[in-house]
Amino acid sequence: MASNSIALRLSGMFALVALLVFLLIGWALYLQVDKGLGLLPEAEVDARYSVLESQVQRFGDLEHWGKLSVKLKLLSEEDKRLRFWVVSDNPSYEFGSPDPKIRAFAQGPLGMRDLYLNDHNYPFKVRVSEFPAKDQRPPLRFLTAIDTETFRQTQHSLVIALISLAAIGIALASALGYWVAHIGLKPLLDLSLEARKLAPPRLSGRLQLSSLPPELDQFVTSFNSTLERVEQAYSRLESFNADVAHELRSPLTNLIGQTQVALTRGRSAEHYFEVLQSNLEELERLRSIINDMLFLASADQGSKATELTEVSLAEEVATTLDYLDFILEDAQVQVQVRGDAQAPIEKAHLRRAMINLLHNAVQHTAPGRVIHVDIKDEGDHVSIGVTNPGTLISGEHLPKLFERFYRVDASRTNSGGNHGLGLAIVKAIALMHGGTVFVRSERGENTFGINLPC
Template sequence: MSSNSIAIRLSGMFALVALLVFLLIGWALYLQVDKSLGLLPEAEVDARYSVLESAVQRYGNPEHWAKINAKLRLLSEEDKRLRFWVVSDNPTYEFGNPDAQIRTFANGPLGMRDLNLSDHDYPFKVLVSQFPAKDQRPPLRFLTAIDTETFWETQHSLLIALISLAAVGIALASALGYWVARIGLKPLHALSLEARKLAPPRLSGRLQLSPLPPELDQFVTSFNSTLERVEQAYSRLESFNADVAHELRSPLTNLIGQTQVALTRGRSAEHYFEVLQSNLEELERLRSIINDMLFLASADQGSKATELTQSSLAEEVATTLDYLDFILEDAHVQVQVRGDAHVPFEKAHLRRALINLLHNAVQHTSGGKIIHVDIKVEGDHVSIAVSNPGTQISDEHLPKLFERFYRVDASRSNSGANHGLGLAIVKAIALMHGGSVFARSEHGENTFGINLPC
């Protein structure tokens, strides 16, 4: 299994969390036990000393001191951890054969202290006390000691136990975390298997596993929405490819057919001139289609209008009308411009969009009619609407009119005059300026236009 597996990463996170928890709990427990174990030797030394204190203070002659020595010897034999030393100027009242190290230690401060002996790995916890002279007994230094080896070993055993338990707990947390993660990720695995079945041309399928956890249910909804958009894009691409093939095939067929006819037998120079002139028209049409497709491809890559100029839209429309003067005259159509606004735009691109909008209006306007160009400021944008009288367009076609090669007339009866990219280019130019396009058909008038940001 890959090291990037979610189940493995989750089990690793479970192990890390378990490690932190065990460290905190174990450390707190260890400190508490260490504190308790540290008090035990002192408590036991105090308990032993309290038993002997009254006897040592009460008696001060050699006969009674012999009984105290016997009791000290008995206590030492019963519990090998215990040791007693009595240091005095009179050897008769000493116990435990104190050497120079013990004598030096006994003459130190009174109270609970640690004593390290050369023959022991662990220190003794020693209570140093002093008894004043009584009767025949001189002053004494009384040492009650206990070996702390057992306490240190208990502490060490506890540490080993805590480390072992922590290791086992972390291993269990990792294993259980991996198991839980695998169970929790089963729906995701099932979704993956379902998603593998979705591929062109079978794009109509959707992920329909249920019930699902809320997180995955949200993912499935988003994924299905994406699939729907991909299906629509795939359908448009198929339609686009068919339209491109049709648009390119027609002029190529004309070129090949006219050239083949011209080559079947000898022709006059005038006839060859006519054939070449006709071929040139078809080649110009091919070039126009290719240039428009290249422009749209560049727009699809996210190209933006950069050479912006703050100018009058009405003046730009007037300049465009001068360019279209002969077309308007041949169609016997007039254009009226209403309104004005100053916005930033790239002149070359906007003029191309206006030419396409006006040319589209002229093609669908009867002679003697008037085309209106309305420029209006509407909030944070300016609209340029080109309206022409004509047959009403159904609502099902309006949202698609700015798509490439889309025509209301499915028979392509007008494909020779227009290859179906004009309005698509208008939309691309609007988007390059950060704007949008719109189309409406009402009251016997068809309107196409663009919105530009102020």
């Protein structure tokens, strides 16, 4: 949606920054100009007063006072902003027809002050001066004033100009910011268009780094790494789906075939019993596959072993061997346990992992041979390795042996309940305990095992 556009967000941020900058600059400029404008009326009043001061002090007769009054009148007419008042006990030496308000103001403190008149919106800046008596002239209060309206209007015009310029500047910053952001984000848009093309089954493509800004290199590298993991997961999923279909198809085909044959014509009760017994074996196999797949799905969702108990691993292995006693006897193999260690484990899960490891070893051990279970305390973890004598496994297969449905024999020949999920479950149980799995094939022996944290 447009409200979530990065370009619009950036342009909004540019506008906000421009607003703050213009506010700071405008406020500083306004204060400086306001200070200057505030001094101008005082400076002009002082300039006018300095011209008249010597004339007022020099002469004290009525004749010269008349000439001074004419000059004050001319100055007032030339500049409508100027006002002069002279207050005295002798009306002959007064000027400007001072009313009671002016007279009261004149009797106040000397110096620069503000005078507010009813017919003006802005105050007059007034310099109140006092001249002592001289010859015929009595003491005087001399008021030199200037109307500050023009200065205040200038000040208001400056405020309006600053606000207008700030508004225009913010609008320009927003527009230019959007344009700059749109251009700057174009490589990201190109990446988005390129990424849209990467969908199953076309997962082998990768985003290119050559034409991108350096800031996007890390993102593209991470995205390509994610694509690689997705491709691998997708390939595993496709293989897993094919394996699941194959594993489920065989027992279902057997069930359907045997049932169809039994139904072609009448059979004896003994024959039907044999068919049902065979079907039961296939159904047990189906149930085992489904249970294993549900367990792995739960492990994939991050399930952890929670009911941990500190136990002797040698005792747990011995308990598992008791459970496998008949299988070991039928295979005519022996198991020797070497070493012991303590570790926090969930008993049911560990026994399931050991059953799978031992069952895997029994399947690949010739009659009369010995399988060894080695338990070692490695300091920060303990290892349980199940070693059986057998044909060496090629190095290219070793990293994949704990994957689901993976078999060294590509023909997928099955026997009994072996459906290729046993070692995958071992790995899942190790991960649920925060451990790892390992496999070695050397000197005529194959070792599969798990590492568990102490």
